[in-house]
Amino acid sequence: MAYVAVKxxxxxxxxxxxxxxxxRRGDPAVPALDLAQIEQQLGRxxxxxxxxxSLYDRELAALAVKQAQGDLIEAAFLLRAYRTTLARLAHSxxxxxxxxxxxxxxxxxxxxxPGGQVLGPTYDYTHRLLDFALESGxxxxxxxxxxxxxxxxxxxxxxxxxxxxIEWDVAGDAEPGDLTRQPLAFPASRDVRLQALARGDExxxxxxxxxxxxxxxxxxxFAGEIRMGEVSVEIExxxxxxxxxxxxxxxxxxxxxxxxxxxxxxxxxxxxGYGLVFGHAERxxxxxxxxxxxxxxxxxxxEITAPGQNVEFVLYHSDNVEATGFxxxxxxxxxxxxxxxxxxxxxxxxxxxxxxxxxxxxxxxPVE
Amino acid sequence: xxxxxxxxLDEQTKRMIRRALLKAVAIPGYQIPFGSREMPxxxxxxxxxxxxxxxxxxxxxxxKVIDQGADDTTNAVSIRRFFARTAGVRxxxxxxxxxxxxxxxxxxxxxxxxxxxxVYQVPQPEPLYRLEASRAETRRMHALAExxxxxxxxxxxxxxxxxxxxxxxxxxxxxxxxxxxPSPIPAFDNPKLHRxxxxxxxxxxxxxxxxxxxxxxxxxxxxxxxxxxxxxRAPHACGLCGAADSYLDEVVIDDRGQRLFVCSDTDYCAExxxxxxxxxxxxxxxxx
Amino acid sequence: xTDETLLSARRLSLSxxxxxxxxxxxxxxxxxxxxxxxxxxxxxxxxxxxxxxxRLSPDSGTVWYRDPAGxxxxxxxMEAPLLRKLHRSDWGFVQxxxxxNLRMGVTAGGNVGERLMAQGARHYGSIREAAxxxxxxxxxxxxxxxxxxxxxxxxxxxxxxxxxxxxxxxRLVFMDEPTGGLDVSVQARLLDLIRTLVxxxxxxxxxxxxxxxxxxxxxxxxxxxxxxxxxxxxxTDQVLDDPQxxxxxxxxxxxLQA
Numbered sequence: 058m059a060y061v062a063v064k065x066x067x068x069x070x071x072x073x074x075x076x077x078x079x080x081r082r083g084d085p086a087v088p089a090l091d092l093a094q095i096e097q098q099l100g101r102x103x104x105x106x107x108x109x110x111s112l113y114d115r116e117l118a119a120l121a122v123k124q125a126q127g128d129l130i131e132a133a134f135l136l137r138a139y140r141t142t143l144a145r146l147a148h149s150x151x152x153x154x155x156x157x158x159x160x161x162x163x164x165x166x167x168x169x170x171p172g173g174q175v176l177g178p179t180y181d182y183t184h185r186l187l188d189f190a191l192e193s194g195x196x197x198x199x200x201x202x203x204x205x206x207x208x209x210x211x212x213x214x215x216x217x218x219x220x221x222x223i224e225w226d227v228a229g230d231a232e233p234g235d236l237t238r239q240p241l242a243f244p245a246s247r248d249v250r251l252q253a254l255a256r257g258d259e260x261x262x263x264x265x266x267x268x269x270x271x272x273x274x275x276x277x278x279f280a281g282e283i284r285m286g287e288v289s290v291e292i293e294x295x296x297x298x299x300x301x302x303x304x305x306x307x308x309x310x311x312x313x314x315x316x317x318x319x320x321x322x323x324x325x326x327x328x329x330g331y332g333l334v335f336g337h338a339e340r341x342x343x344x345x346x347x348x349x350x351x352x353x354x355x356x357x358x359x360e361i362t363a364p365g366q367n368v369e370f371v372l373y374h375s376d377n378v379e380a381t382g383f384x385x386x387x388x389x390x391x392x393x394x395x396x397x398x399x400x401x402x403x404x405x406x407x408x409x410x411x412x413x414x415x416x417x418x419x420x421x422x423p424v425e
Numbered sequence: 426x427x428x429x430x431x432x433x434l435d436e437q438t439k440r441m442i443r444r445a446l447l448k449a450v451a452i453p454g455y456q457i458p459f460g461s462r463e464m465p466x467x468x469x470x471x472x473x474x475x476x477x478x479x480x481x482x483x484x485x486x487x488x489k490v491i492d493q494g495a496d497d498t499t500n501a502v503s504i505r506r507f508f509a510r511t512a513g514v515r516x517x518x519x520x521x522x523x524x525x526x527x528x529x530x531x532x533x534x535x536x537x538x539x540x541x542x543x544v545y546q547v548p549q550p551e552p553l554y555r556l557e558a559s560r561a562e563t564r565r566m567h568a569l570a571e572x573x574x575x576x577x578x579x580x581x582x583x584x585x586x587x588x589x590x591x592x593x594x595x596x597x598x599x600x601x602x603x604x605x606x607p608s609p610i611p612a613f614d615n616p617k618l619h620r621x622x623x624x625x626x627x628x629x630x631x632x633x634x635x636x637x638x639x640x641x642x643x644x645x646x647x648x649x650x651x652x653x654x655x656x657x658r659a660p661h662a663c664g665l666c667g668a669a670d671s672y673l674d675e676v677v678i679d680d681r682g683q684r685l686f687v688c689s690d691t692d693y694c695a696e697x698x699x700x701x702x703x704x705x706x707x708x709x710x711x712x713x
Numbered sequence: 714x715t716d717e718t719l720l721s722a723r724r725l726s727l728s729x730x731x732x733x734x735x736x737x738x739x740x741x742x743x744x745x746x747x748x749x750x751x752x753x754x755x756x757x758x759x760x761x762x763x764x765x766x767x768r769l770s771p772d773s774g775t776v777w778y779r780d781p782a783g784x785x786x787x788x789x790x791m792e793a794p795l796l797r798k799l800h801r802s803d804w805g806f807v808q809x810x811x812x813x814n815l816r817m818g819v820t821a822g823g824n825v826g827e828r829l830m831a832q833g834a835r836h837y838g839s840i841r842e843a844a845x846x847x848x849x850x851x852x853x854x855x856x857x858x859x860x861x862x863x864x865x866x867x868x869x870x871x872x873x874x875x876x877x878x879x880x881x882x883x884r885l886v887f888m889d890e891p892t893g894g895l896d897v898s899v900q901a902r903l904l905d906l907i908r909t910l911v912x913x914x915x916x917x918x919x920x921x922x923x924x925x926x927x928x929x930x931x932x933x934x935x936x937x938x939x940x941x942x943x944x945x946x947x948x949t950d951q952v953l954d955d956p957q958x959x960x961x962x963x964x965x966x967x968x969l970q971a
Contacts, residue, residue: 066497067506137463142429240458240633243561322730369559379631382468386548389470389500393493393530393689396675397592397611400657405586412587569794573801573831577816577823580830583837584820584859649837 081126095119098195104307104336105129109377110136111237111256113306113335130258134378140237150300151228152288154310154333155212160287161337164213165280166314172210177285178337213282214312214329223314223327245368250352251345255334257375259341265365266347274363276350278330281314285337309334311342315350318357328357432479432512438462442480442635446626449637454599454644455567456550456634464630471504471529472630474546478508478527481542481626487515489523494531494672494689501529520692530593532614534671534693537623539640545608547629550636552596552606572604575647583652592657598645599638607644613656613672618644661686666697667704718779719744719885719917725764725774727941734760735771736941744884745915749932749949751922751964757941758921759889765919766806766887767796781884801831805878805886809893811870814877815862821848821873822858828881847876851906868899872906879910886911888920892927904930925968929953937961 082089096103096119106118110133117139121132161177164170176182178200217223234249236256241249254262269275287305294301311332319325330350332342351365364370374380430436438460445459464472482488488508492501496518504527505516517523520535529546537543553563556574566572575596582590595612599605607618608627618625618638625638638644648654662669664685671693673686685706688694722740726733734757742748750758763769765776767788776788780803788796800806808814815824825844826834834840845855851872862870871891878886891907892900908931911918922928928935929949936946937960945958956962 066499066502070499070502134463134467138465141462141464142435144435238460240460242458369561373560378463379468382470382472383548383631384469385467386469389529390493390498391530391609392674393611393672394593394609396659396673396689397613397657399675400659401590401592404657405588405590408587569797571797571831573827576830576835577819577827580826580837580840581819581823584822584841648835649840650835651838 092119106132107335109133112136112140130377147292150291158287162284164282253372254345258377262344266344269351269365274351274366277316278313281312283311285309309338309342311346313346432482434479439480445635454603454605456636459635461630461633468631471546473628474527477544477628486524489526492529495691530609532617534690539622541623545627547608547627550629550634552604613658615646663688664704664706666694666702722776725771727771733941747918747932749920749928749935752938756938762921805883807888807891809890811874814874820859825876851876886918
């Protein structure tokens, strides 16, 4: 039978797109999702997509989740690609988490503290039993409300800092790096490392953070404070000369209090790990804080032995959009290169067959 | 395409990329870091090549996009469509007609001209990456031209296999100074890099590096004097057009192991068939 | 500094925090001679080696190296590329743990040939011949040339490291406890090898050791260090047979009599 080269790549792609649209919609008899449902009732998915997509916009994130059929890395990719097309209008001032309108705030290092332990809407103490009542309906629950006084909720590291017990970060004058504009370069300063972690894959950072707890670069962490709530975003337009509030965003912040450092000569102080993410995302904020601290090993004079402490390793592999692109690119045709390998192996086997020597050597016992 | 700039990228970004390209051309073979943007195609699928093409493309250009040497592989189709939509430029499958060729893993068989530009998609710009994982260290090695470790790898191959075992992305020395990864083109294509009349640009989007080989630059594949570089290919002729000097794809015909070898460069093969050359399975095609 | 020394240093001082590692140390090394630096751990001898070889910067003091053309170079003022080049050609460094200086995933032949290839050697056959030659000089069986160092014993690894280091005929070799951690009989064989090679190739060597016997066997001259200070220096036999300083006397007398 004569060989006919396969063509029709364009038609194949079009058909694939159509089939995809069909499968994304699913059974037409089932009501289509609307964005408000996703934004409201799948809030954690939306938060994660905003964080890893590096774009705070709940509606766009909800759209991305819908378009990606719930594949959150695919959704983050959609947001990132969209973000590239947006013009950059201004830089905000650093947000002030001390003035956060707190919904949740806990500290593991003090039994009680000013502002108290505010549990907020957490899964922490739920029993993980599937709630079959959710199958048939979802009655709106109504939580009791109590007035809180934001002003009386100092940050834990301010409390420790007053006694000089914890290292103090000082704001510098230098411009922070921006990974969305400049390529990663080493040595990577802390601002760049934190930015990479903030948009890094939650699963990857979770694994690395976990590994540090198990001994791969342990930093003796305590959860100094975790707070979640709204902060206002301010910009200072040059024409006005003063700052204006352009809106609120929900953030989760985690301050880890880590292994103290010091000696007989330099007074010991606790060291810090920091995590900050969009939305309500404690797991990510905590993992981020663990890995942040682990990556400071060199600057704190600690021996680097573990992957979580290896800055190049962490930063190059934490971006899941890059990671999935490269892992999945293996699906692209590689037959030209494979052909070269085939020919090379065939050639080597043919030559080996021609020689009488055995090329392989087994390992030997040491002889002395 | 409404709402987007010509070729998708905004002018500032294109300028940034062109600045990187100028630096790359000024230092042949040296990897220039650049602020790679997230594109609508995934990292690893040609975003670097696309950004380079988008930055040098003009409305009068004629664009050819190939993957594995063929114009109609799915990713080549996808990328060609991307530029047709966002730039509205004329596209072609004919190498001789193109002014700009974006390619993945092959160099066209037809020799390129001075008025052409070829853009390579690069997955891994660092030729030393398998020997040294740290980019901070490889940067130092390039700066100090410390390439001994690469020759050690070649030595090891010869000691173990009797020949160098690298069959694609074969490392080259550019302008006698920088070690370069030519992208995963088969070793067979390496000689085409040497003193090519066209401008060669390389884009790695995920790794965020750009490099270049200006026209008529010295590009030599690493080897030993007594084990010179060999450009291997399957020892067959194309079943469709009879070419004995082009890189061939191996196509499995049936489940009894029957095989057919055909030119990987689909345009080259079509041109030969149009000119009357036929292989054992070839069918005469009307000239296009 | 006379105009004959290969390496000289004046008033080297270095402290780690409040601990003095080097206190105003002077060194002179002539071509073709072996100088031993002995002392217990904490004496500063390894620090001295690292400062002399440019791997560590002193707080004060200077180190000069005379290149084959007779020009003097301030080792710590040299540009990094030049110093790295020096370490790959004119100089050698034999580590106490050979694994730190060998590529464990590369064959013995590849390890020995690397410095040649780094210098531009491009003939596989010649590189392999040189590797075979050197393996025989360090008494490693020729048919181990394609074996990985993983399969070698401690003594063999050390000899492989020496071959890898000497293949480019360096004029100056720094050695940090080259026989440390080896069995006594293995040590003896290695010392013999080092002595033969060094004298045949007229290599100048700076040898750091805590073992007086090693110094006596190998070195022309000796420096005794205690807590960063050179307490005594001179011809090896003279210093060891007639130690003047109390510490040297202590070291000599504490060597177990065979």
